[in-house]
Amino acid sequence: MLAELVQFLFAGLTAGAIYALVGLGFGLIYNASHVINFAQGEFVMLGGMTTVFAAAAGLPLAAAVAVAILVTVAAGLALEMVAVPTRNASVVTLIIITIGASISYRGAAQAFFDKQFHTLPSFSGEDPIDFLGAAILPQTLWVLGITVLIVIALQLFFHRTLLGKAVLATSHNRLAARLVGINVQLVLLLSFGLSAALGAIAGVLITPITSTNFEVGIMLGLKGFCAAILGGLGSGVGAVVGGLLVGLIEAFGAGYISSEYKDAMAFGIILLVLFFMPSGLFGKRTTERV
Amino acid sequence: MPLLEITGLKSHYGRIEALHGLDVAVEAGELVALVGANGAGKTTLLRCISGVQPVSAGRLRFEGRDITRARADRRVKAGICQVPEGRQVFGPLSVLDNLRLGAFRRKGADPAADLQRMYDLFPVLADKRHQPAGTLSGGQQQMLAIARALMADPRLLLLDEPSMGLAPLLVAEIFAVIQQLKGQGVTIFLVEQNAHAALSIADRGYVMETGRVVLSDSGQALVENPRVREAYLGL
Amino acid sequence: YAADGSIRIGSFLAVTGPASFLGDPELKTLQMYIELINTDGGVNGRQLELIHYDSQANPKNAVGFVKRLIDQDEVDIIIGGSASGETLAVMPLVDKAEVPFISLAGSIKIIDPVQKWVFKTPHTDRMACQKIFEHMQGEGIQRIGMISGTGGFGKSMQGQCQEVAGDYGIEILADETYGPKDTDMTAQLTKIKGTEGIQAVLNPGFGQGPAIVTKNFRQLGFEVPMYQSHGVASKKYIELAGEAAEGVRLPAAALLVADKLPDTDRQKPVVVAYKQAFEDRHGAGSVSTFGGHAYDALFMAVEAMQRCQCSDAAGVRDELEKTAGFMGTAGEVTMSPEDHLGLGLSAFRMLEVKGGDWALLD
Amino acid sequence: MTLLKVDDLSKEFGGVHAIEDLSFVIEPGTIHAIIGPNGAGKTTLFNLITGVYTPSAGEVYLDDRPVTGKAPFELARAGMSRTFQNLQVCLNMSALDNVMLGRHMHLKPGFVSGLLRLPGVVRRDREARQMCAGLMDFVGLGNHIHAAADSLPYGALKRLEIARALAAEPRLLLLDEPAAGLNSAETREIDAVIQKVAERGVTVVLVEHDMKLVMGISDHVLVLDYGRKLAEGRPQDIRANPDVIAAYLGTAHAFA
Amino acid sequence: MLKVLASPRGGGLLVLIVLIALLPLGFQNNFHYDVAIRVGFNAIVVVGLNLLIGYAGQISLGHAGFLALGAYASAILTGSHDWPPVLAMLTGAVGVGLLAFVVARPVLRLKGHYLAMATLGMGMIIAIVLNTESQLTGGPDGMSVWVSFGVAGLEANTPRQWYWLVGALLVVWVWLALNLIDSPFGRALKAVHGSEVAAEVVGVDTTSVKVTVFVVSAVVASLVGSLSAHYISFISPQEASFFHSIELVIMAVLGGMASIYGSLVGAAILTVLPQVLTAFEDFEHLVFGLVMMAVMIFMPKGIVPSLGLWLAGRARRPGGEAAP
Ligand SMILES: Nc1ncnc2c1ncn2[C@@H]1O[C@H](COP(=O)(O)OP(=O)(O)OP(=O)(O)O)[C@@H](O)[C@H]1O
Ligand SMILES: Nc1ncnc2c1ncn2[C@@H]1O[C@H](COP(=O)(O)OP(=O)(O)OP(=O)(O)O)[C@@H](O)[C@H]1O
Ligand SMILES: [Mg+2]
Ligand SMILES: [Mg+2]
8 A cells, every 4th residue: 555655656756756857847947937937848758869969970978968068058059048038028929939839840850850759868767766665667766866966056046146146126117127237148049948958957857757759848847837827826835745746646647546537637636726815835925906 | 428328319119219319418517407398208318328228210329338328237247337218127026136136247346335325325225225125205315316327437427317206315415415426426317307406416417308409508597497497497 | 632632531540639649650750652652753643742731539530630631631542540430420420521541540439330431450459359269169268357548448448358259159257447547557457356166367458558457467466368459559558568578378469579570471572561661660669550550551552543543532532442362461352342440250360469579389 | 074094904924924014094096106215015015005915903994884804896897996016917818808807897807698699799899999099008008009918018008007907997906116117218108197097086106116107196195014114204304304214215326 | 901901800700601611612522622611620620729728728638538529429419319419519519518618627627738738638538438438429430420410301401502601601600719819808818818817806707708709619619519520421539539620729739829710720731731632652751840830930829810929910920038
């Protein structure tokens, strides 16, 4: 019984950590621009796919990962440069631009890589670790560990550094940000670049678990969006809690109730949470006054 | 050589020309006031100077260097700071963070000392330093906007209606601060609806009407000018 | 037919979207062989022209494209429909327009009841269930757990297997599902593992899902055998699941074990040739039974046209129905007015993954 | 009968008492000013009265009936209308449409009648359009009638809000710093507007830091400080009140 | 000329009618009718959605769910229960209307991206139910709709008949929508977008406005779902998918937010474009994405409003940053 429960728990944590990683990327761009980047999942895809193909081309794995991060960051910067100069565009317009970008990245991956699924070797083997009778893959621990590291780094960046504050300021009021001397363009490039890098790292980390192909970004992006919203947009801790929660609901839902409706349960619970906490679990209440 | 020299400045919103070729000069250490009716283009002018509003013709020179195309953040670095119309504080950030961001472009300054100066100036900001700026009252936000600009240690301070929404006591105080800053050698370009007070302390003043400078003279002369008295001072 | 005298072959395949690993090799196969046939002088002295649209496995897109193929492109025959949903969606259209249509999808509903203009090449999902259960019966397995994908294929297999299980004295004690893009299935598998008396686990599904299921299956240390369906019948599955795939059993066409077939096997020349041709062009290990479905459809059609020396719809259809002893990648096909599939259970082979490759079980 | 009665009203924001145990009444047909230092709670009070915030404690009565907790639109329909210190203008609409919005509840704004464009809708709309253009003229926006709201300068937006509030034909009009951003000459125009409105029998409550305006037109002044009542009375008394001078007006202030 | 086109009842509708009347002259085969009919269906849904998204500023990423519910109601009621199509359609619409009404209040309290998430979740739940309850819905393989659509003996069977039916419905709906946005209700709708508090304090019950338009757009989607189910004679859970919802939103935004005619243009472009792009084969998706981005970058307000502004010579220069 306990073993089963622990197994469900880790099933949830595995999926959840993946969602959390993607959710963090959403938060990063949101924090700088108030844009929901629907191409976030494609960053994850590009990270995984580029690594696979670079490795297949003969690069050692570490070099392949570096190449993948570079390629993905370039994709992120390119997105920022074409999308954000559309300054007086509404948020919805920007969302549509990022959807267009996600379709393009997918299309490019399909045309220049292939349509097959691919996988990468696990970082430290496939032998499951026994924990209270449950079997856990070492790769899951990698994902969880790096997620924690990233969230700490982001937390420090946004709460402890002036540059982090400048990023937040930029998203809230671009005019005022320029008036206090923030190089808005640079801040945006920085956050898109970081977010892409984060996506690429996520892609490399999770490919051994989930495998990758040119379309994996869609569902990962969607789940990452759920994580970011459930946790409260812009909150790093929120994205992680949101991601893990979605993963856990799915795992426990599948384990104890119905595997067919586990996704519906996750969405249902997100809806319920939002009804009572309209800005997510850790989201800032709006501070604008009339 | 004037600190700020504007020649033939034009600016557009879409195809509508809001500024029709302005010539304005501000000497170093001067306090210059700009008055004009609603929609005269005062705010537009200040935004052009700060580089957040595109210039369609004309030149802006700061210390003799052409800054017409310079990025806004470069101008801040060069010492041009603005208290914008409508406060524009960073709502979700704390008061303290707003102030720190005011000094974003300053290297090597001692923020603690400057912060203390701001808290002395506006004690309420010290009380509320950890609150999100968006929850402040209108007047408190105005104080924050002023303090934020001062944190940058400006050489040219652009003030767009700094007394708006402030209680009478504070209005008097703001004008005192402006004079004090001038005493410290800060050059000030002041847009103010409280035209009487502004012109009274200004070295010189400009009067704008629908995108043009129609009058410029010493502050005192403008206060006494019958046309100004009638149209802007309500006397 | 077309003004330039060529024979037009229309096709709609799920080249992208959730079923892209079906549509992609199918399209590649069609393209490759039509090119080859054309360099050999075409069919009945006429060139073949392929007109293809990517349906993304969305029935609505498929309906639109089939209308386009019929009304605008005026094709002579349609080959396509990688997935069952899109095939079922367009069947009324081809029926009304009276265009011969060979489907590449699995569902038994496509040919049962028989529709005049609709044929199909792959084994049905029902046959796969039967083949698997037949094997289980032989192994003395009576109680199983099942974990299926919720996509069209998995869901259909799930239903069919439930229906025929009783015929083989098999009881499905646990019946779990997972979404097509799920990243972790240990929760469902844990539940199956906790079910008393399970002697085997069956996982119908396609895409990366079965590979994850397989890995999770090993992770949890199951001691019973795992059965997969023909939905994973490509080398890719072994690659993705890695060592975890060792010992997994599945029913599949002979194509997967082309080289290992005894030389006496009548199917051997066909599958070896196809495998060679495909892998020469798209890389070693790239062949799958899915592309083979397209191969079978194309050549069945071509042979029908050659037999009747015609390409008009009615002629080709009638001739297709008379297909007999056609040796394709899926097996030997003999159609009749009552059977628009023409494959028997024997066309399926039971395979097992051994040493990172397929091995014949029988 | 009192028009508005505020009884022991309090509002707390996470420990900050923006309004504390405040009580006062407003008689119909008067101009009532509320002044006080920045952060005294004036805007919060407006938000409480108009239903934008719900009070932590206390009651608001309109025509002696309790209206605490009612939604802003219900209070608007009961005869309240207001402007905002932090402008609330619909920038996606034309200036005139913003004012027309003020007429909303007088136009029988049904969904079906709008869908079918029944003759009554057209007629009422045309009349409203005329009336609202007149109102814009009245507040000094005559030359902005066809402008897009997002192209108006700050001062014009403030007046636009006044016109919108007037279009609702309220019995009780609450103005939050109507003269902010206006120069002295323009303030005088607003002064005249307010007086004319009051003459028509509308009760006006005014929050304003321009003492010349406040002292010139109000019948009654309420002074807030730290969310509490500091003083209340006729303008001339308030001006001389040492507490008010110390907390708000300042001695240096030479008001005419 | 453009002013006339852009002014609601000043001729735009006439142009639309003439266009619909003359278009068949250029049609060479049934496929062309088919594309036009699908443009029409999409346009009707998108006009409704634009009332919600473009005018009231409330995003929904779940409307495909409502559309699919309408489609399934029609399929199931006419198929398994032998109901007349119109009755089935109306029953579906009432059901969807009720559902939308029930969820509207809590959902529409949310703002921006949170609202997007909630509506997306709602649509996903609908899609999952349709996918899972295969006894009723046929599961992922979908189900056929055998009954032809008809009222009182008049049936739509040929593409031509469908074309005129859809064309007529589109014209009526566009006319109604144009009326609506030019009415006090429409002003309230726009005000909800502009500033909810401002609308509230002049007596607009913003909640009820939002709920009304949400329900209306859902019902319109449901009706179109029913009709298109009969037209295509097949439905699948993909109708309810998140992609379909997104596709509808893209049509609204691409054509132009808060623009009725924009919705028509958006629907037309997004329906026709994929047919054109098939020529690019492997690069189809890449090109499609790039086209979408390019349109939104160069016409951030959407095609119709941006062209309108541009032609009217009032296009804002880029970089003019308005205070938020
Ligand atoms: N975003 C905009 N779009 C179009 N026109 C604008 C925009 N902003 C300002 N204008 C126009 O530019 C002119 C100058 O406006 P500006 O804001 O500079 O005036 P101002 O002198 O600061 O007025 P106020 O005293 O009210 O602040 C006005 O006629 C105004 O209508
Ligand atoms: N949402 C909120 N959260 C926290 N504190 C708030 C909030 N709203 C108002 N306050 C606090 O309540 C106090 C009263 O604010 P209010 O805006 O009512 O002042 P005011 O009298 O209108 O001032 P001003 O003249 O500057 O406009 C202020 O100290 C403010 O910081
Ligand atoms: Mg201004
Ligand atoms: Mg206030």
